[in-house]
Amino acid sequence: MTRESIKAAIIEIINEIVPDEDLSDLDHQKPLRDQIDLDSMDFLDIVMELRKKYRIEVPEEDYDELSTMNSTIDYLLPKMESL
């Protein structure tokens, strides 16, 4: 998967979890939780959906890597580029 397709996959997952939010103007440099109503239970949903859809494990010590869109893509790229 490319950076663009990983981004699309993340957007799709977040959209399922917080369907009331408008994700079209996200600043990829800023923390997601500063821009949309995304709490810790939602964050666990993102981790679960990555597991279910892509068989990717995000251990708890890596959760901070999923802070911004860019940092999330950076973190997931090595795990997803072969998919």
Added chain:
Amino acid sequence: MIDKIRIVITGVGLTAPNGDDLVSYRKALLDGKSGVSSHEVRYMPPVPAGLCDFDQFRHQSKKAGRRGTRAGAMSIYSANEAVVDAGLAIGNLIRDRTGVFIGITEHGNVETENEIYNLSQYDFDVKYWSHHHNPRTVANNPAGEVTLNMNITGPHLCLGAACAAGNIGLIYGAQMLKLGEVDLALAGGVSESARTFGIYASFQAQNALARHKDPTKASRPFDRERNGIVVAEGGCIFAMERLEDAKARGAKIYGELVGYAYNSDAADFVLPNATRQSECMRMALLRAKMLPEQIDILNTHGTGTMQGDEHECEAIRRVFGTMTNTNVNNTKSFIGHAMGAAGALEIAGNLPSFQDKTVHPTINLDNIDPECNLPGFVIKKPRKLDRVESIMSNSFGMLGINSVVIIKRFEQ
């Protein structure tokens, strides 16, 4: 002193299989319109069931709906509608003086069944089990979701009371008002179990699951051809207040809760007990300071099981004798058995009788079982009366729990 505090109903919010507000629900009951249809259930052939089709996102965000439960969604819808109907502003409730008390027959089975099914898709690897499972299945979930949605900081809880629960939500709300613990009680019942397979499979194993080639005719309490229960979902919440508070703000008053009782059979897991049921009815009458002949409408619990309906009629005979002036009806014949919501929905369905002076009928009662032949049955067509002063509603449940409430037309 507590006995002198009068409790009134000032708002009704509901979702039933044949109506999502009191006006449309009442119209369906007067028009003889069933809410039962054929429903696909996991692992089983289709079953007749009463399912609701309310506007879930009128009062709830999609995110909250996704995170929460069906029972929570029905409770949120009903509670908000009750507050609106009571003429109160949703965003302006006195947060810490409002309580939410919701009767449940059961809770969490839908979520547990779904999670186990989900797990089966991942070879039963528990790392795929949702972190939402616990908050969805705690027993206070439906009432708790209402407090989150409506920003209520007063007390909340669900009252587990099998199929007596809808009445008991109402009774508990009244008790909390009488104790001065709250100023506004949002009280009633809810059930989402029509979305499980387990409830159908268990009734089937008990030979108590209704079957009929026409699902709208499957729920037929007191009929000779009845063959069991039609499971339904639903929610019904009343805004309840002390009379002095309701009058002070000029609220419309649907009726006054003048008598109630609940007791236990101490006899059997599932079989009803006519002796305790009749004791419960008598206790409610005593508290209301009323005689049986003063009850204008008796709304039966009747679920459509052979023994249950017979036992209830026996209990009613012991209290009401051969009286012909009491009009008897049954709401489950329209919507099926909405479990925790049943008692509350049945009260709601009859409340408009104080204004329209009409008794909603019992449908599908084509050939009354001689064992159930009470003199006052209102069958197929509504019955017009000169006036309606009082309604008694019965709700009984497994493990031997009986509840009876008496509502009177409000008089100064």
